[in-house]
Structures are given as C-alpha cells and as structure tokens.
Amino acid sequence: MGLETTKEQPPSSVLTLLGVEINLDTRRMRVSDDKRVKYAERASTVAALTVVGRDEFLGLLGRLNFAATFYPRGRQWLHAPWRAVRAQYRTAADQVVISKAVREQLRLWVTELGKPDHEGVPIGAAEAFPAAASPEVSAIYADAALECAGAGFCAWTVDGDELLYVQGEWSSSEREMHLICDLELAASTFGLVALASETTRSFVYSFTDNVVAMAAMRTAAPRTETMQALCGARSAWLLHHGVAEAVERITSKANLWADLGSRGRLASMLEQARSLGLRPRRVDVPAEWRGMLAAGA
Incomplete structure (x- = not known):
C-alpha cells in the first residue's frame, strides 16, 4: 500500500494533515490547497442561489467555520449566514433564504479562498x-x-x-x-x-x-x-x-x-x-x- 492511499507522510518541513498545511519553516498553518479550492467552489455555488436546503447550508457553514481558524477575519463573514439559519423557520421545506447580506459575506469567502498565497496563522502565537x-x-x-x-x-x-x-x-x-x-x-x-x-x-x-x-x-x-x-x-x-x-x-x-x-x-x-x-x-x-x-x- 503506497503512501498516497494512507495518511502516512515522509519526514518533511511542510505537512498536510486533516485539511491543514503545516509549514515548520515559516511556522504557519493554512487551509490545504485542495480544501481551499473545494470550499471556494461550494461557497460560490450557494452565493448564486436565492434559497438553499438547510442541511446543505449547514454543511457549507461547518466547512467555513473550520476555515475561519486560518483566516483572521473569517468569523466576521459568518454572522449573516448564521442569522439566516436561525431565521429558517420563516420558510417552508427546510429552506434558507440567501439574502443580500449572506451573499456578500459568502462572496468575501470566495475571494479569500481563491488566493493560493493566503498567509494563514502562526503555529504558536502565544509565545510572541x-x-x-x-x-x-x-x-x-x-x-x-x-x-x-x-x-x-x-x-x-x-x-x-x-x-x-x-x-x-x-x-x-x-x-x-x-x-x-x-x-x-x-x-x-x-x-x-x-x-x-x-x-x-x-x-x-x-x-x-x-x-x-x-x-x-x-x-x-x-x-x-x-x-x-x-x-x-x-x-x-x-x-x-x-x-x-x-x-x-x-x-x-x-x-x-x-x-x-x-x-x-x-x-x-x-x-x-x-x-x-x-x-x-x-x-x-x-x-x-x-x-x-x-x-x-
């Protein structure tokens, strides 16, 4: 069984694990490239809709919540989407309305996730x-x-x-x-x-x-x-x-x-x-x- 079919990796200063790229040289963490691209595509698809299924929307927000760990301003782009989830009772069939505010914040995510050179966050900020x-x-x-x-x-x-x-x-x-x-x-x-x-x-x-x-x-x-x-x-x-x-x-x-x-x-x-x-x-x-x-x- 090759390394490509397992989670094992050879010794390296740059590791990718569970969707996170860890760079020991720069001492920074980022969303891995494959996750970054997939999240951007998913956010772009939902931003183009007027309504979306609640489960699908929660799936996207869960992924963006994870990505926000590595984007310092990311949590500020989730306020409107989470408000929309809480207001879901206003619609039928478990649909969430994609309002103007939701669409704007999702597009901010699409823009940032589309940058392959995003800085990420320090591995250990507390010591600084x-x-x-x-x-x-x-x-x-x-x-x-x-x-x-x-x-x-x-x-x-x-x-x-x-x-x-x-x-x-x-x-x-x-x-x-x-x-x-x-x-x-x-x-x-x-x-x-x-x-x-x-x-x-x-x-x-x-x-x-x-x-x-x-x-x-x-x-x-x-x-x-x-x-x-x-x-x-x-x-x-x-x-x-x-x-x-x-x-x-x-x-x-x-x-x-x-x-x-x-x-x-x-x-x-x-x-x-x-x-x-x-x-x-x-x-x-x-x-x-x-x-x-x-x-x-």
Missing part, C-alpha cells in the same frame, strides 16, 4: 505576546453602566505619567435598544481604537468585567447583531493597524476607575489618579466609532 509589564504593551481597562444616573462608558490606560481616558454617557435610545453586553463591548472597543492610537504600541491587554463581552472579543463570534458589527469593525481595525490584542477578565471590584467613570463619577476617578501623580488627559472617541451604537439603535 509580551508580558503586560513590557514597555511595548498597553493595558486598557473598560466598563459600561446601564441602569444608573449618568450611565455611560469609560476606558483608561496609563502612558508614562499620563492617565489617558475616554468617557461619555449613553443616549436614551442607546440605553433602551441595547443590552448591557453590547454596551460593555462598545466601551472596550472605544477604549481600544482611541487609546491604542495614542500610545502607538503594538500589543494591547484589554480588561473587561463582562464575561459576554470578553467571549466576543476572544472568539470574534458573538450572537447579537450589535456585537457582531462591533467585532467586525474592531477586527478590521486591529489588522489594519498591526495591533495584537489579548483579552482578560477583571472583577468589577478591581475595575474601580472604569466603573466610576461609567457611572458618572469621573471627578472621583480623576482625583484618585492625581493623588498618584498621574496627569489625566481626555481622548475623544472617533465620531464614526461613537456613532455605531446610534446607527444600530
């Missing part, structure tokens, strides 16, 4: 992330409040002797239309795009006391539409700016300053910072980011 105390790292703490006077958001980081922070209040429509997990993710996102741009460091530790927001940032695969929009935008921002992020849980008690700022008690937060010799400086959240929640409200 420096410790929180490293000078090339920023630590950003964020919190959001919903049911209190002055409810809003706050995020902060320390850069030298400066306390950099973003802070604001939610509008009445934002409080009414969004869940607290949406607002917590928004607070962390506002802190990321505003504060990381000020410190210009390549690595960020983001701390949140909301486990749902933490999971969304770690997996980039949240369930609410607001969180999906935020995750898609923040993932694109991280890639565009070459920033790597590690997301960590912090207890509400330990997240004191962000908690104070999110509950309309900014003066108390700044007083404590000054007592430690820090110089507070407010940073504005870019308008296009601050408007994301209002657009979805």
Whole structure:
C-alpha cells in the first residue's frame, strides 16, 4: 500500500494533515490547497442561489467555520449566514433564504479562498505576546453602566505619567435598544481604537468585567447583531493597524476607575489618579466609532 492511499507522510518541513498545511519553516498553518479550492467552489455555488436546503447550508457553514481558524477575519463573514439559519423557520421545506447580506459575506469567502498565497496563522502565537509589564504593551481597562444616573462608558490606560481616558454617557435610545453586553463591548472597543492610537504600541491587554463581552472579543463570534458589527469593525481595525490584542477578565471590584467613570463619577476617578501623580488627559472617541451604537439603535 503506497503512501498516497494512507495518511502516512515522509519526514518533511511542510505537512498536510486533516485539511491543514503545516509549514515548520515559516511556522504557519493554512487551509490545504485542495480544501481551499473545494470550499471556494461550494461557497460560490450557494452565493448564486436565492434559497438553499438547510442541511446543505449547514454543511457549507461547518466547512467555513473550520476555515475561519486560518483566516483572521473569517468569523466576521459568518454572522449573516448564521442569522439566516436561525431565521429558517420563516420558510417552508427546510429552506434558507440567501439574502443580500449572506451573499456578500459568502462572496468575501470566495475571494479569500481563491488566493493560493493566503498567509494563514502562526503555529504558536502565544509565545510572541509580551508580558503586560513590557514597555511595548498597553493595558486598557473598560466598563459600561446601564441602569444608573449618568450611565455611560469609560476606558483608561496609563502612558508614562499620563492617565489617558475616554468617557461619555449613553443616549436614551442607546440605553433602551441595547443590552448591557453590547454596551460593555462598545466601551472596550472605544477604549481600544482611541487609546491604542495614542500610545502607538503594538500589543494591547484589554480588561473587561463582562464575561459576554470578553467571549466576543476572544472568539470574534458573538450572537447579537450589535456585537457582531462591533467585532467586525474592531477586527478590521486591529489588522489594519498591526495591533495584537489579548483579552482578560477583571472583577468589577478591581475595575474601580472604569466603573466610576461609567457611572458618572469621573471627578472621583480623576482625583484618585492625581493623588498618584498621574496627569489625566481626555481622548475623544472617533465620531464614526461613537456613532455605531446610534446607527444600530
């Protein structure tokens, strides 16, 4: 029995196993060429339809979910398809409607899967992330409040002797239309795009006391539409700016300053910072980011 009929492979620095190409020279993993081509063809076929059988669609999404492991932005192109699956009850005979949003995201997959030179992902990314105390790292703490006077958001980081922070209040429509997990993710996102741009460091530790927001940032695969929009935008921002992020849980008690700022008690937060010799400086959240929640409200 030859090697071509088994899963055995001779010693090599480039191995293909279970649909994954592992390159020990570049220390990267990619979807194997045969799987990449098959997935692209299947996604293209479904994107051309108006409706598709539920089982066939789930089969495609399962394959794209696997491929997303090797495409950093891939999970953001599965939100609309999974929403379509959950809305399948609206159609008869187990059919899923291929909406404009679904078609657009499937075509993004077709384009990316059609590139034979895609970069893939590192075999071991964790060893490349420096410790929180490293000078090339920023630590950003964020919190959001919903049911209190002055409810809003706050995020902060320390850069030298400066306390950099973003802070604001939610509008009445934002409080009414969004869940607290949406607002917590928004607070962390506002802190990321505003504060990381000020410190210009390549690595960020983001701390949140909301486990749902933490999971969304770690997996980039949240369930609410607001969180999906935020995750898609923040993932694109991280890639565009070459920033790597590690997301960590912090207890509400330990997240004191962000908690104070999110509950309309900014003066108390700044007083404590000054007592430690820090110089507070407010940073504005870019308008296009601050408007994301209002657009979805």
